[in-house]
Amino acid sequence: MTSSPTPTDEEEVYGVTTLELFFDLVFVFTLIRLTDVLIGEFTPLGVFQIVLMFGVLWWMYGGYAWLTNMTAPRTTPHRLLILAGMGGFFMVAIGTPTAFTGGGGLVWGLGYLLLVLAHVVLYARGNPNILRVLPANLLAAVLIIVAGLLDGGPVVYALWTLALVVPIVQPYIVPAGGLFSIRPEHIVERHGLLVMITLGESIISVGTGAAHAELDAGLVVAALLGLALAAAVWWTYFTGDDERAEASLAAADDVRRVQMTMFGYFYAHIPLIIGVLVAAAGMKKAVEHAWEHLKPGTALAIAGGVALYLAGDVLFRRVMRIGPSGIRLGAAVAALATVPLGLWLAAAEIAALILVLAAAVLLERRHPRRSRTDHPDH
Structure with missing residues (x-):
């Protein structure tokens, strides 16, 4: 070859x-x-x-x-x-x-x-x-x-x-x-920016939803909740995981690096990207009707999107061996459990999802990331 x-x-x-x-x-x-x-x-x-x-x-x-x-x-x-x-x-x-x-x-x-x-x-x-x-x-x-x-x-x-x-x-x-010679710094930056652009769509969805509703205090609170949810997702991806992933790729040999890129940035990012986009599509309707109950499909889109994102992030972390995944897996389950809140009040579901993501980040900070320094070939 x-x-x-x-x-x-x-x-x-x-x-x-x-x-x-x-x-x-x-x-x-x-x-x-x-x-x-x-x-x-x-x-x-x-x-x-x-x-x-x-x-x-x-x-x-x-x-x-x-x-x-x-x-x-x-x-x-x-x-x-x-x-x-x-x-x-x-x-x-x-x-x-x-x-x-x-x-x-x-x-x-x-x-x-x-x-x-x-x-x-x-x-x-x-x-x-x-x-x-x-x-x-x-x-x-x-x-x-x-x-x-x-x-x-x-x-x-x-x-x-x-x-x-x-x-x-x-x-x-x-x-x-x-066929491929992987440059870790570029592949990490490229996919990180793709995630950022995708998160930008969630912000646009919040703004689009707000544009179709009457401007009052409730709408302002709902829009800020939507922004906070996007920020919470950003926090879980861009607070060190990208840097650790680059270091992990750089430490791997050429063959292993290609495999890690394929499974970490190709396969694992499928649910990650889809999850953000599906949640964004649900947010477009949720912000417009933030103080009403949501239809089952919309409530499931928001919570399921966040859960799917977290599942992809868990797989990504395991492939890259950059941190524990149990807490985020539990957060994915907790995210799905917020669907009934959306069937009662849209804003309640959004707030609960923000709390789930914030709790996951805080719990991770309280527990050492046991696999942070693991070499990919170990």
């Missing part, structure tokens, strides 16, 4: 570029479209649709994140190809609401094809080994395009499922060791 190119010392350390942040803004907008569909169609079939679309999208986002981890987009051709990828995500966002029931599926598939082509051209400039995985990525795009040409039915879901399975099995067919 041909190893990936070794970065020079000059290229070894660089921060996330503004173009990458721009790219992530478009990507998060695409995810927002998914959560909007979920809230509007909160049924088992609607959830299945979101799982399929998010799984396919997250795979390609990871591909772009790992691509810019290998080389910064500094040249004009490189930047133009990144912008083309952004166009692909925007097409996907436009096609999302009718991806399974109308013409959106074809637009979705063509947008995904654009993502695949821009990505492979970019990656091949630095590492031609990426061409080995191109057939699998192209197959996923073709499957979605074909599904978009059909008029609904079980075959559409079968094709989408195959499009999701193809990238999942791809690493086992084409090992990642020859």
